[in-house]
Amino acid sequence: MHVERELPSEEARELLEVVADLARRELLPRAADDEAAGRFPREIFRLLGEVGLLGLPYPAEYGGGAQPAVVYEQVLEELSRAWLTVGLGLSVHLLACYPLATFGTTEQKSRWLPEMIGGRTLGAYSLSEPDAGSDAAALRTRAEFDGAHYRLRGTKAWTTHGGHADFYTVLARTADDPDHGISCFLVPGNAEGLRFAPPEHKMGLRASPTAGISFDDVELEPERRIGAEGEGLRIALAALDVGRLGIAACATGLAQAALDAAVEYAGERWQFGHRIREFQGVGFLLADMAAAVASARATYLAAARAADTGRRITRDAAIAKLVCTDTAMRVTTNAVQILGGAGYVEDHPVERYFREAKALQIVEGTNQIQRVVIARQIAGADAATI
Amino acid sequence: MRVVVLVKQVPDTWSPKRLRPGDFLLDRAAADGVVNELDTYAVEEALRIKEKHDDTTVIALTMGPPPAVEVVRKALQMGADEGVHVVDDALAGSDAMVSSLVLAAAIERIGFDLVITGVESTDARMGVLPAMLAERLGAAQATLAAEVKVDGREISVRRLAGGREFDVVAPLPAVVSVVEKINEPRYPSFKGIMAAKSKPLTTLSAADLGLDSNRVGLAGSATEVVAAEERSAERARVVIHDEGDAAARIVEFLASRKLL
Numbered sequence: 179m180h181v182e183r184e185l186p187s188e189e190a191r192e193l194l195e196v197v198a199d200l201a202r203r204e205l206l207p208r209a210a211d212d213e214a215a216g217r218f219p220r221e222i223f224r225l226l227g228e229v230g231l232l233g234l235p236y237p238a239e240y241g242g243g244a245q246p247a248v249v250y251e252q253v254l255e256e257l258s259r260a261w262l263t264v265g266l267g268l269s270v271h272l273l274a275c276y277p278l279a280t281f282g283t284t285e286q287k288s289r290w291l292p293e294m295i296g297g298r299t300l301g302a303y304s305l306s307e308p309d310a311g312s313d314a315a316a317l318r319t320r321a322e323f324d325g326a327h328y329r330l331r332g333t334k335a336w337t338t339h340g341g342h343a344d345f346y347t348v349l350a351r352t353a354d355d356p357d358h359g360i361s362c363f364l365v366p367g368n369a370e371g372l373r374f375a376p377p378e379h380k381m382g383l384r385a386s387p388t389a390g391i392s393f394d395d396v397e398l399e400p401e402r403r404i405g406a407e408g409e410g411l412r413i414a415l416a417a418l419d420v421g422r423l424g425i426a427a428c429a430t431g432l433a434q435a436a437l438d439a440a441v442e443y444a445g446e447r448w449q450f451g452h453r454i455r456e457f458q459g460v461g462f463l464l465a466d467m468a469a470a471v472a473s474a475r476a477t478y479l480a481a482a483r484a485a486d487t488g489r490r491i492t493r494d495a496a497i498a499k500l501v502c503t504d505t506a507m508r509v510t511t512n513a514v515q516i517l518g519g520a521g522y523v524e525d526h527p528v529e530r531y532f533r534e535a536k537a538l539q540i541v542e543g544t545n546q547i548q549r550v551v552i553a554r555q556i557a558g559a560d561a562a563t564i
Numbered sequence: 565m566r567v568v569v570l571v572k573q574v575p576d577t578w579s580p581k582r583l584r585p586g587d588f589l590l591d592r593a594a595a596d597g598v599v600n601e602l603d604t605y606a607v608e609e610a611l612r613i614k615e616k617h618d619d620t621t622v623i624a625l626t627m628g629p630p631p632a633v634e635v636v637r638k639a640l641q642m643g644a645d646e647g648v649h650v651v652d653d654a655l656a657g658s659d660a661m662v663s664s665l666v667l668a669a670a671i672e673r674i675g676f677d678l679v680i681t682g683v684e685s686t687d688a689r690m691g692v693l694p695a696m697l698a699e700r701l702g703a704a705q706a707t708l709a710a711e712v713k714v715d716g717r718e719i720s721v722r723r724l725a726g727g728r729e730f731d732v733v734a735p736l737p738a739v740v741s742v743v744e745k746i747n748e749p750r751y752p753s754f755k756g757i758m759a760a761k762s763k764p765l766t767t768l769s770a771a772d773l774g775l776d777s778n779r780v781g782l783a784g785s786a787t788e789v790v791a792a793e794e795r796s797a798e799r800a801r802v803v804i805h806d807e808g809d810a811a812a813r814i815v816e817f818l819a820s821r822k823l824l
Contacts, residue, residue, distance in 0.1 A: 192641065192757045200751050230754035243754045 227297020274301030
């Protein structure tokens, strides 16, 4: 199904055409096999890098594309429509670059950003810990300054690209202060003392590696601290706004893929002498799915436009994440229903979409946490909490 | 070195194609126009030659109605330096002979050492244009190239024809058509998309090329489609009822259409 997109420029329209073409040729044909085999498509990210997608939002002076959120979020949607592992992976990479690009000094940006967004390297974002998930501020990984270096010790969990990334943006505790005790670090993937647990065996997104990381006295030069000591939680929360918006776009792409599959099947499957889409029970289901996908897209694009004005989008991003991922869950569930038995077997992609949608209701803050954020925002509470 | 690479806009392979009633010309408005995929290999090869040889200019050339400029733009986005679009209402309906006349005139005007084309276009599928161009330009021709090396004033080509390989060497100027096997075309990058905006793109008419309107288009063409009939979807359908040998018959059917 053709998706009409509103884009702010001719070059953005042309870029989306390239992305859709690349997704159709390079992602679609291999997504099912690689997901079944749990194979991470690292070379696909190199290709995205060559096209310039790994630095799309970031400043041109560091080699980025300087594109607004309304453009790169739609790139994420288009990639996720073909293969969520790739769309989500790009979202995570862009999230990992965000703290340095936004809070780094000119010197730090000149030193690291061109390589991070240049297309050859891939990033990961490491905030969660075994005992600090929704309550991220409870994290216990420590970074102690020994007078010359920071030394990182502790354990992180659920890191997308863990073991495959070239750099990790890591939040660690530099003091016990609950609000101002966390700092942000840029850790090279080949740092001594960095160890990765075997990838998790997940319900879906099996081609996207998720791993725990242990920091066994990892030595970091002080220049690798992004922002001031104690500023880490503020950085992490700002980054989460961006990450949540990205997940919203990815979820919309996944929902669109499920809708596409359901529409196609309902037009080909005959029962009682009719194509099943001609039965109102099926037609209404498809109509509700189409309405939900369009609403999800409108919601994340509204948040993207808000982000492009430069204002803080904590509430908008939480709403978009909640709406789009719940939509993806509902639409993928109904896609399985429309395909019936065919939807429950691996010959069709919808059972995979259904499994993948579940992850999106959990990552970057569960949808319950999104509600907490929204509730606090509408109550006028301090924007800096969660 | 000046490398002219030919690109053509064709109807999207996935959209239904139709001939116009009356003149039986391809109804280009009925389907989405896309770049002839085989031409993207030609563009890629031209860019690889440019990357290996300093002072090389790659010029993407097309002939076609106004929307065809899109395929020149795509070549510029991939990395070609300049674009030329030959566009003129008088050119509508040009057959291969006339197309080669017009394109040869454009190529001469552009100036060239090497012309690279795809092996054929996915709409007409004649594959004769490269040879016609070489003849009109008085240049050497090496068609069906699976490998191209340019060395000084000479070109070495590995031809892939009839399932066999032939190595040929020719002096420049030359016309080369390339097969899909030759490379993996790049995707335009975002930087390429931005850079393409400021690259020179020239539009030429038949008159600019010194061609009278009676020598081009339908008027100048030696061939003409005089009749066409729509293929019925019903007749295209073959139903195989299983009488114990359905699998074998399906294989036979697919093989007869060269799908196996």
